Amino acid sequence: xxxxxxQTLIYAVPLMIVALAGVFAERSGIINLALxxxxxxxxxxxxxxxxxxxxxxxxxxxxxxxxxxxxxGFMILAxxxxxxxxxxxxxxxxxxxxxxxxxxxxxxxALNLLAPALVLFFIRIIxxxxxxxxAEGDSASWFMIKKSFFGYGRNDEMGFFGSTFIDKTYLATYxxxxxxxxxxxxxxxxxxxxxxxSCGENPQAADSLGINVYxxxxxxxxxxxxxxxxxxxxxxxxxxxxxxxxxxxxxGFLALAVMIFGNxxxxxxxxxxxxxxxxxxxxxxxxxxxxxxxGIFLLxxxxxxxxxxxxxxxxxxxxxLAFTSKKSRAPKAEGIPYDKGQR
Amino acid sequence: MRIMEAENIIEMLHITKEFPGIxxxxxxxxxxxxxxxxxxxxxxxxxxxxxxxxxxxxYQPEAGEIRKNGEVVRIKNPNDATALGIGMVHQxxxxxxxxxxxxxxxxxxETTKLGFLQKKEARKKVEALSEKYGLKVxxxxxxxxxxxxxxxxxxxxxxxxxxxxxxxxxEPTAVxxxxxxxxxxxxxxxxxKEGKSILFISHKLNEIMAVADRVTVxxxxxxIGTVDTKDTDKQSxxxxxxxxxxxxxxxxxxxxxxxxxxxxxxxxVPSKSHKRDAxxxxxxxxxxxxxxxxxxxxxxxxxxxxYGLTGLEKCSEGKVTLCxxxxxxxxxxxxxxxxxxxxxxxxxxxxxxxxxLEQNMVLQRFREPRFQNMGFIKQGEVRKYxxxxxxxxxxxxxxxxxxxxxSMSGGNQQKAIIAREIDREKPLIVAVQPTRGLDVGAIEYIxxxxxAERDKGKAVLLVSxxxxxxxxxxxxxxxxxxxxxxxxxxxxxxxxxxxxxxMAGAKRMGKDGEGx
Numbered sequence: 100x101x102x103x104x105x106q107t108l109i110y111a112v113p114l115m116i117v118a119l120a121g122v123f124a125e126r127s128g129i130i131n132l133a134l135x136x137x138x139x140x141x142x143x144x145x146x147x148x149x150x151x152x153x154x155x156x157x158x159x160x161x162x163x164x165x166x167x168x169x170x171x172g173f174m175i176l177a178x179x180x181x182x183x184x185x186x187x188x189x190x191x192x193x194x195x196x197x198x199x200x201x202x203x204x205x206x207x208x209a210l211n212l213l214a215p216a217l218v219l220f221f222i223r224i225i226x227x228x229x230x231x232x233x234a235e236g237d238s239a240s241w242f243m244i245k246k247s248f249f250g251y252g253r254n255d256e257m258g259f260f261g262s263t264f265i266d267k268t269y270l271a272t273y274x275x276x277x278x279x280x281x282x283x284x285x286x287x288x289x290x291x292x293x294x295x296x297s298c299g300e301n302p303q304a305a306d307s308l309g310i311n312v313y314x315x316x317x318x319x320x321x322x323x324x325x326x327x328x329x330x331x332x333x334x335x336x337x338x339x340x341x342x343x344x345x346x347x348x349x350x351g352f353l354a355l356a357v358m359i360f361g362n363x364x365x366x367x368x369x370x371x372x373x374x375x376x377x378x379x380x381x382x383x384x385x386x387x388x389x390x391x392x393x394g395i396f397l398l399x400x401x402x403x404x405x406x407x408x409x410x411x412x413x414x415x416x417x418x419x420l421a422f423t424s425k426k427s428r429a430p431k432a433e434g435i436p437y438d439k440g441q442r
Numbered sequence: 443m444r445i446m447e448a449e450n451i452i453e454m455l456h457i458t459k460e461f462p463g464i465x466x467x468x469x470x471x472x473x474x475x476x477x478x479x480x481x482x483x484x485x486x487x488x489x490x491x492x493x494x495x496x497x498x499x500x501y502q503p504e505a506g507e508i509r510k511n512g513e514v515v516r517i518k519n520p521n522d523a524t525a526l527g528i529g530m531v532h533q534x535x536x537x538x539x540x541x542x543x544x545x546x547x548x549x550x551x552e553t554t555k556l557g558f559l560q561k562k563e564a565r566k567k568v569e570a571l572s573e574k575y576g577l578k579v580x581x582x583x584x585x586x587x588x589x590x591x592x593x594x595x596x597x598x599x600x601x602x603x604x605x606x607x608x609x610x611x612x613e614p615t616a617v618x619x620x621x622x623x624x625x626x627x628x629x630x631x632x633x634x635k636e637g638k639s640i641l642f643i644s645h646k647l648n649e650i651m652a653v654a655d656r657v658t659v660x661x662x663x664x665x666i667g668t669v670d671t672k673d674t675d676k677q678s679x680x681x682x683x684x685x686x687x688x689x690x691x692x693x694x695x696x697x698x699x700x701x702x703x704x705x706x707x708x709x710x711v712p713s714k715s716h717k718r719d720a721x722x723x724x725x726x727x728x729x730x731x732x733x734x735x736x737x738x739x740x741x742x743x744x745x746x747x748x749y750g751l752t753g754l755e756k757c758s759e760g761k762v763t764l765c766x767x768x769x770x771x772x773x774x775x776x777x778x779x780x781x782x783x784x785x786x787x788x789x790x791x792x793x794x795x796x797x798x799l800e801q802n803m804v805l806q807r808f809r810e811p812r813f814q815n816m817g818f819i820k821q822g823e824v825r826k827y828x829x830x831x832x833x834x835x836x837x838x839x840x841x842x843x844x845x846x847x848x849s850m851s852g853g854n855q856q857k858a859i860i861a862r863e864i865d866r867e868k869p870l871i872v873a874v875q876p877t878r879g880l881d882v883g884a885i886e887y888i889x890x891x892x893x894a895e896r897d898k899g900k901a902v903l904l905v906s907x908x909x910x911x912x913x914x915x916x917x918x919x920x921x922x923x924x925x926x927x928x929x930x931x932x933x934x935x936x937x938x939x940x941x942x943x944x945m946a947g948a949k950r951m952g953k954d955g956e957g958x
Contacts, residue, residue, distance in 0.1 A: 304537055304549075
């Protein structure tokens, strides 16, 4: 179970946080199709930050001394960098859709095309290859939490809880979960959240009550960009060994699907992200040896082509959306540029 | 005392507001006294809503100034208006459907602690207001689930919650039943008694005469005059509004119903949004030479009934017979053979907006040999035909037959549809809200056309939400409530009040037409 839960969380959390990114944009009335692009950009920004800082030797001492608390701080810093650059990148979308009143679907698609091209271009310049990696070591040795930090020996047992949720996990996962909860509360329990949601449903009403729709939409999209950028880096950190390749395996689009499946509501999104995470986990690890009796090896025994399992998360997305998208209720005014003059 | 207080609380002086190509407000002056109900009267496009939007800060005027209590104020946005105590109930409610009533009321004026909403205090205040003025609302219901009347009460509570003392009502009665209108009038008078000042936009003369102290009349963006309601009457007000003597009553001979043209038996039409049928077990007969009117509050199945008759939607049960043929499952094209349809939504079902006027005029007829040869449209014939219709029905447009339909005014779009449908000379005319959004002059014209068609021996099935129209135009009234026909009334013997009771579901007849 331990392995299955850990792996599922690793896939589910970036999906969850990026789907919430989508919610913030869409609840404010902007369709953010650019989640994928922003993730790619955020992942690149975070990895580049890690790479450059390592080269500068800033945290070399802490690493040598095994000061894991400092290293976690380093990781949080990288997450912040990814978030800030994701937010900046998303301003392109806000500007196009709020100020220029452009078609948001096209704007988002443009960003999705721009991001991988731009990122690959930079990677080629910086690293002279197609992948930007950490300057030294790997993400596990630098950033993973291990039981040894808490004085446990190599052969000591931490118990089920400890070995599942503490040993060999990333702090980033939990930061994302906490952020998810905090932002969901922000969306539903605060003045800001109420006003943001009103802009996605009926901007004319919001405007007539003195709420600045443009500002709210900028706020929603910027939060969305920050979360997606951070989600991209977390994805790279936890599943791609902290490397940036100009690709996040369609996670941005999966997150959109999760958002729609979750009906734009945080709780449902958390649930559906876990389901998708589970399938993604199966896809990634079905062929691994049976690490601790998860039963995944049974899937291998079935003798179905491995390609099928890799397709599974995407296939499920297709099927689930085909059946649920009709019932789901998107924010009413999303995708419609708000024009003060029109009534 | 009363005279002492009769100073102007709001003055709008020489307001001019231009939009590209049109002067919506041309040097208009409006003075609102404290504690009065002041009506603003004018046809569609006269500039009433624009003037109110200027007062509410939605538009900036090019010229003129606004004074409150004698002092010049600048109202740049709705926040400024709210700060000055000006509140507005918009014609199209500005409510967020998925929010609760309480959330809608506090939105924009929330009480918070550290950014968190404090709904309890707000709830107490709203409950007190709702109690005081008898404005019953369910604070925890979602707006999309409550009736239009309650939605309006929510809008009123929104203004009261913000302690506004100048209340603007933009065509508030258009969506209400007669009983709800009476309640609203009483509430407005109550507000005025308390010293609140009310601006009441309307083009319904009855209501203005009943509730307003003074009336300001606008016509085509210009200020015509301000009069006391006690010194005037409906006829002179309507003459001021239109600029020529208008015939308020529809003149018509008693109907001479002939044989049945349309027979509907136990018709059911499924609803798109609910499990229940939108139209349930409806039976009636429309005869040649009569105007049969389906009355009811919007959303009680009238639209779906028409969809079922015209084929826009499939009927689940029942039988529809038109001129002796069973058309229950016939295609729209086939049904069009004996039926003209003036649809409810002229943009969605009436016109192809990006086609020219002449193309729209032959939308159902281009297959006729007169307009095509071997599948090629005879452009010359189409042009000639369109020109005749334009001439005959006085459809005004920028470039005649080649005008793009989208660029025409709503009234002329409607006239184009009416010309096309009436000229097809079919035994049944289905007209759904044919005068919606039109001004008095156009309404007068359309009513005359419908009566003329009736006199030619056609059956007219009229669906209308306007009570005045129902009462004056129809020969027989069927009332729909929640998808069923709950009453059949004779306009000559019934009253608006009785009709209202049926429309609101408070009264219904048995299936056989007996009172129950």
